[in-house]
Amino acid sequence: MKKKIGIPKCLLYYQYYPLWKVFFEELGAEVILSDNTTKKIMDDGVKLCVDEACLPIKLFYGHVLNIKDKVDYLFIPRLTSVSKNEYICPKFGGLPDMIKHTVKDLPKIIDTEINLRKSKKKAFTTALEIGQFFVSDKTKIKKAFKEAITSYGEYRKKVKQGVIPTDILDKKLSVVKKNDENMLNIAVIGHSYNLYDKYTNMNMIEKLKNNGINVITVDMVDGKIIDEKVKQLNKQMFWYFGRKAIGSAYHFMETGEIDGIIYLMAFGCGVDSFICDFIERKIRKNSEIPFIVLNIDEHTGEAGMDTRLEAFTDMIRWRYRDENNLSAHG
């Protein structure tokens, strides 16, 4: 019988699922995902997790509860770092411990540390370590790893071309309503797990698209551009997401093709609290691009979110329409 490995459908799922899926399947395991986020998953997570944690971490608890009884293994790696000289977030590094000490009756947890801070080559040794749970044959793990990297490369390529990750992950194209207004380019900055989880952000991306807006997210910006742009920082940014967000923000400011920038942040996110403020300061100082911060947490009301999104896009449209013919008499 195939061993079942569970992957919670949140946090870095949106970034690395194509990699993880191919890797585990090549090793002969069956990958089982938790359900899409629902009210029940969110409520379960909120109940279990410490109050002070941010929304995505609370959701993670909910997803673990949703899936833990269906699988033999749970994949909760200790994600210390996924890029050189950078970290993700302290909570990611402590995640397996947080889960182990809070959730009861867990299946076996694969909590291998993923730490590419010193060198990217470590990825392979980490894969070997994780692979040992399923097969002992090293060449087989090596092959699986190679396949996984290819699959991940293809995924990244598609995302860079402007496909929303969830369209690839769910294997369906979202239907976009026809809209007669001018197409606007709006950049959305935020953690992938906030941007693409349709329940938590209340379908934000689709709402924008249905409003005649071309959505560009930070994941669509090429890594090389980001590397180039962050060179203007005084001090190296040591968060993986922070670097990506700041680099993309600079890029969005300088291309001249972006009509507005939305920053989607989760309440209580430590990284966001600094990066958002930093980016806002830069944008307000150096450009005329409209900028809005949307904050989500477990209580967010959909109407409030809609109102703000609509107001933001209307404001941009009116700006283009009316900017040049304002009455001189006020």
Add this chain to the structure above:
Amino acid sequence: MKITFPHMGNTYIVAKSLLDDFEVDYVIPPFNSKKALEIGTKYAPEMSCLPLKINLGNYIEAFEEGADTVLITGGCGPCRFGYYCEMSREILNDNGFNMDILTLELPNGNLKEFMKRIRKLTGGFNIPKVIKVVKDTLHVSKKVDSLEKLTFKARPREVKKGSVDRVYKDFQKDILNVKGSKQILKSIENTKNKIMRLEIDKDYEPLKVGIVGEIYTTIDFFTNLNIDSKLGGMGVEVDRAITVSGWITEHILKAIIPYRKDISYKEASKPYLGAMIGGHAQETIGNSVLYANMGYDGIIQIYPLTCMPEIVAESILPSVERDHDIPVLTLILDEMTGEAGYITRIEAFIDLLKKRKERREIGEELILSGN
């Protein structure tokens, strides 16, 4: 160049000694206060952690007294503290406070840049002098900490309530008037003797509580609303493993000089938290285990709202509590913290600890009253 630096408990004494000995022109910002916090809250990002807000308040108050350069330490994550320098730079400049930020850190092991910054600070580079000053500063920091430890022990045993605090508070104020490490050491010695001469009850056996958590909120007496002296006043002996001198040696000096680090807390935290995740999470878990092993009666964890590493620690502490049979109270601070609610919680916790200890001494089983 007129230097200033943020307050963190008694760190100003250590910084003063360092800057005095280097003969640098500096301003010590007014002590942390509601005003500093209010100024900081106005300018800092809403969801940033409390220390950044108070620090900004310090800088701005010092700016008004003529300071133009801020001296702080840095680091490279993953805790937010590593980016305090850049955030402060942006915020201060955007709001018209024209200040330079001098960060003492090794940016990616770049020793040259570090030396450049030291040179900027000291104006020239006289190696024997630098070594001597650093050594003296370290000595001062250790003495300050041992004086603080003495107050922890003396407070619960004092016969006349508040006598230790009176001496200690005077010392904290008077130290601003002396100059240089030599005089500071003398003043510390005097204070120590004064405290030793106070009348104490030698037979009293106090409850013992260990304080763990995020460094700023545990060390800074304004932020934690004087928890040391509050507990002392209730007749509780406290201990705090994280100290100013420990922080200087572990995080600044040993980052530069390869030297064996103190790892006892790391060993102790291993069964609970498998890796370094930044901030003081590992210390929090490890020290809690160590306190439990030393026979402490309870543990209080303190951290500022949204502190990332401490949230991880808080999630794990219930396991330590259960495995080692030691009660843990978590207190979270932000600019809205009200003193009355805070004291009530501490008092309730201490009452529970007292009852728990009594019951154990008598050896009675727990019987709930029918009323």
